[in-house]
Amino acid sequence: MDKRLLTCVSLCKGRVIADIGTDHGYLPCYMAAEGLCDKAYACDVAEKPLESAAAHIAENGLESKVTPILSCGLEKVPNDGLTDIVIAGMGGELIVRILEDCRWLTSAEPAINLVLQPMTKWDTLRQWLYSNGFEVTAENPCISGRFVYSVMQAVYTGKTPDYPCDLRYLFCGRVKADDDDGREYLQRQAVRLEACAKGKQASGDDDTAGEMQALSKTIREECE
Template structure:
């Protein structure tokens, strides 16, 4: 199974040997990739719409994986039981919808060993939600696929996350450190792991956003209205955050 760059980034984040719930499975490409590559012994492919689920079933049959991939018509995690899977994968949907799915499937989420999430929007809200849920984002990755930027978040319950990181000699990531409100906002918006590891795709994204922000600022400076002044103040804050984020690449 050949996956797009963004879907492969998601699938390759799954821990080998884990049973996986593929939420919003669409054509079941991720499930097929995981089973075919012997990353997952089996998966449960879930989708809220009958059409995509039917196409998923057809693809699963064509790969001869009916005994390894189960399909379920399900709104989010509603048709999944706690402890049925080790990993929950949710990709290709907005952050607000993703948060709703996690909230409504809280029992399954609490029992999971890991969450692999690829929000299409409002990534900062998902990061914030995971923090409030006591999940540790222990890794993130970014890629550009067909001209668009995509981010994948890998999260574990905090105790498990720190144990895992200690095993990888990255215990500093789990230490209790003072984080200012501004730093926390920066981490939620752009990703602490990406910033501290100076991810090159994030740098490209930040530089592009900074150039765009400065151009908008220049345009706003020539037109003085109340609405523009309010937007100008917001823009200055955005520029400050972008500059703070890019400072990681200069140190």
């Protein structure tokens, strides 16, 4: 288990989890073996990864706790008693499609805890969550190898969150510069902002370019 997946585990709250895009099933097997959940679903859209997950489950004697499910997103996942959904290691646009296609997600009682870790298009995911009644209650960055990831914890409230959906939120989410992981994540986002600002400037959008450059400078100062 790498730090990225352990960060996802740390944001799970309940006892019945579904890991979407489980690959080898490391996360649900770890949680079951460590007593962090009572039941887990290891879900994948492809048969080969699911076979690997099933083998990993059997090797660890976890058949009674972890169930492999061939499913496109959440389509075949039982929602009775489900407390947590983990979707990690995918692009933000794909995560959005999976959430959009789940008909019961916004009517679940109590609300399901979402743990989301986008590899790309984090701004698309943050915008969609904000616009569709999901509040990001926590966002934990983590350095894993050469990469820095952000893991979001979100819950459906049906209301517009009380934080602004501005440029900073879209690029940096709710990450703060209060530890090495947070500072590294924010510094890399500052670099991305500078690159985007150059593109905006080249296209004649000087106002947006200026806003991006100013935000990049602010973030860098916070990380000093």
